[in-house]
Amino acid sequence: MEASHNPMLNHILAALPSEIYQRLLPDLECVRLHLGEQLYAAGEALEYVYFPATAIVSLLYTMEDGRSAEIGIVGNDGILGIAVFMGGESVPNRAVVQSGGVAFRMRADVLAAEFRQAGTLQRVLLRYTQSLIAQMSQTAVCNRLHSVEQRLCLWLLLSHDRLPSDELIMTQELIADMLGVRREAVSREAARLQDAGLISYHRGHITILDRAGLEARACECYGVVRREAKRLLNLVSPQDIIS
Numbered sequence: 001m002e003a004s005h006n007p008m009l010n011h012i013l014a015a016l017p018s019e020i021y022q023r024l025l026p027d028l029e030c031v032r033l034h035l036g037e038q039l040y041a042a043g044e045a046l047e048y049v050y051f052p053a054t055a056i057v058s059l060l061y062t063m064e065d066g067r068s069a070e071i072g073i074v075g076n077d078g079i080l081g082i083a084v085f086m087g088g089e090s091v092p093n094r095a096v097v098q099s100g101g102v103a104f105r106m107r108a109d110v111l112a113a114e115f116r117q118a119g120t121l122q123r124v125l126l127r128y129t130q131s132l133i134a135q136m137s138q139t140a141v142c143n144r145l146h147s148v149e150q151r152l153c154l155w156l157l158l159s160h161d162r163l164p165s166d167e168l169i170m171t172q173e174l175i176a177d178m179l180g181v182r183r184e185a186v187s188r189e190a191a192r193l194q195d196a197g198l199i200s201y202h203r204g205h206i207t208i209l210d211r212a213g214l215e216a217r218a219c220e221c222y223g224v225v226r227r228e229a230k231r232l233l234n235l236v237s238p239q240d241i242i243s
Contacts, residue, residue: 005102010053010079012051020121024121027110032100036174037100048106048108054076073162079128160211
């Protein structure tokens with residue numbers, strides 16, 4: 001098995017007791033998610049939930065005029081499809097792959113049945129949901145109060161936390177869609193970060209060169225989101241493991 005095809009790369013699956021993990025393992029299907037792929041649309045009933053391993057998925061809200069903005073991201077820290085166990089069955093946003101990679105999907109009815117057993121999986125999923133809500137709330141505040149540069153730094157840091165490497169593959173158009181700004185604004189701010197030696201950006205490839213520098217330029221929102229995730233889930237990012 002390839003290293004990226006290990007379900008234990010997902011923090012929720014890794015947090016489960018062995019007996020629960022082994023019971024769920026036959027229902028986990030390894031799938032490759034591609035950049036820009038839409039996993040579900042607004043109002044669509046969810047047939048599957050996804051546990052990303054090396055992929056990142058953006059939760060996007062789209063207005064009637066077609067404009068979009070990211071309201072949250074899901075990576076190896078969590079699960080895509082919380083509506084399945086929160087009782088909503090469908091959601092008002094869409095889910096689009098932000099960074100291609102591997103995920104493990106499970107039928108929604110299988111997860112719902114396990115959730116109803118009120119065991120460890122239920123507790124882990126509820127704590128993750130609280131963490132995701134905190135991320136969404138802070139994103140709303142950030143979009144209202146902070147500059148495009150600060151928001152871009154926040155987005156880069158949150159993405160970096162959920163990737164096994166320092167490289168992101170992302171077009172300016174997609175970044176602009178995530179942040180809800182014009183492409184020109186992304187180009188301008190990315191150039192400033194590159195000139196400062198914080199990132200390298202070329203033809204859709206972004207490499208994080210100076211993470212500490214990005215954190216210094218980011219707003220307080222990143223620290224709030226990261227601390228809340230660690231408090232609730234005791235997560236350790238790939239960067240922490242490497243260091």
